[in-house]
Amino acid sequence: MDDRLVIVVGYDGIELIDLACVTSGFEHANRQGARPPYRVVFTTPAGRPVRSDTGLEVRGHAGLDRVDGRVDTLVVSGGLGHEAASRDPRLVGQVRRVAAVSRRVASVCTGATVLAAAGLLDGRRATTHWHYADALADRFPRVHVDPAPVYVRDGVVSTSGGVTAALDLTLAFVEEDHGAETARRVAMGMVTYLHRPGDQAQVSQFTGVPRPEQLLLRRVVDHVVGHLDDDLGAARLAALVDVSERHLSRLFARHVGRPPARYVRDARLEAASRMLVATSEPLTAVARRCGFASAESLRQAFVARFGLTPSRFRAEHTPRRATGR
Template identity: 60%
Template sequence: MAERLVAVVGYAGAELLDIACVTSTLALATRAGARPGYRVVLLTPAGDPVACDSGLALASQGSLQRWVEPVDTVVVTGGLGHEEAGADPLVVTHVRRIAALSRRVASVCTGATVLAAAGLLDGRRATTHWRYADRLAEDYPSVRVDPAPIYVRDDNVYTSAGVTSALDLTLALVEEDNGPELARRVARALVTYLQRPGNQAQMSVFTAAPQVREACVRAVVDLVATRLDADLSLPALAAHAGVSPRQLTRLFVRHTGRTPARYVRRARTEAAAQLLASTDRTMSAVAHDCGLGSAEALRQAFTAEYGLAPSQYRAAHRRAAAVSPGVSPA
């Protein structure tokens, strides 16, 4: 194989970052020694330039409907125009056709809408930008939408979360093709983090939670953020908030989308993830610091939240932080 041909599908209202994260990462991988190297083409309807949702225009390297050359990978970008693209028979038909010519198929962010419209996600687990996950699940009930992970692989179909998670997805593809050492060198050149596990949560409870106006809920959220090692049982939280456990649960679900117990568990496992990635503390110590009590309780909570054991998570992050030769981004 002389080269790996990657077709990136763009359309009016595509997100420029979605495209650039893929194309720049693959270009760096080629310069870093990927064998075979990558050649990327941007395919658009009729081969016309596309106006990205930022207002900048991108030239096309090929017509979506006229493309007949087999490709290694097809990647559908996301962007504010994803719903129009998913409703456009020309885009959907030819994405489906080109996918049949490829070894693997991927989407970035809301590009999952186009893959779903083409039937390429039927019966598969997939993700998308957390803000659009509910809409994707509602519009395409045959797709098993998981709004949490950064990216998901289901056989040869890959979907990623919002915008810069395209870096994580593309680095994963580079590692799959060329091994972890080259992917690590590319990540260093990009000055990015290699490699967030695909099932790491898109959003932290501390950053995703809206500004809560309900005083008793806000009091509990503040307590959880600062005292993970405290008694955060429902009765204790209700007493702190000055309401009944039933009332607190009702208000918490309304304002955060989670019960108090689930909110606390998520906060504790996120804090544990940070400690596992950044310290050498033992599992028991991490569990104690985060209010989980024991290493076994940490393992159970971590596996339920992230789908892997704490030791596996730590190992993945240690590999990511390993020192390796850099690659000039120029």
């Protein structure tokens, strides 16, 4: 193969960041000496310019209908125009046709809607921008939609979460094709983290749930985040703000959307996952600092949440560092 042909699909209403993360990510890989290099072709319906969801017009290299022969990677962009694009039978049919001759197929953000309309996600686990996950699941019940991960790889088909998750998926492809060191250099060149693991949540619980406006509950949440290794049982938290456990549970349900015990567990798991990736602390220390009774308790919580042990999580998700001579 002289090069790796990457076909990127756009349409009216695409998200520019979705497009740029993919095209720039592969181009940066070429600058880092990727061999064979990537040849990225941005295609649009009939090869015409498309208008992004911010109003800027983007000119395509070619029409999607002109793509012929083997393709290395097919990537469908997301954007506010994804619903209209998924109901365009010509576009969907062309995506299905090109996917059949592609080594791997992917979507970024809401581009998953187009893949689903083409039948390419049937029976597969997939993700999309968390805001549109319910709509995708309702419209395409044969797709196993998981709104949490940054990206999902199911066989030859990959889907990524919202917007900048496109870069995480592109880095994963670069690492698969050219190794971890090339992906690391691409990430450094693009001044981004190398690279978020696919099963990391698109939205951290500390940013995904707004800090409660209710002052009493805010005190409880702030205490939990700042004292993970303390006694954070419901009785202790209720006593902290001088209310009953039942009243505290009602406040959590109304303002946070989960009971106190689950919020505490999620906070401890998120902190532990960050420590495992960012430090070399032994599991017993991570467990203790994050409020787990033992390393075994931490292990059980990780297996239940991530489907793998803390040791395996650390091994898979710790960024690889270059070794100097």
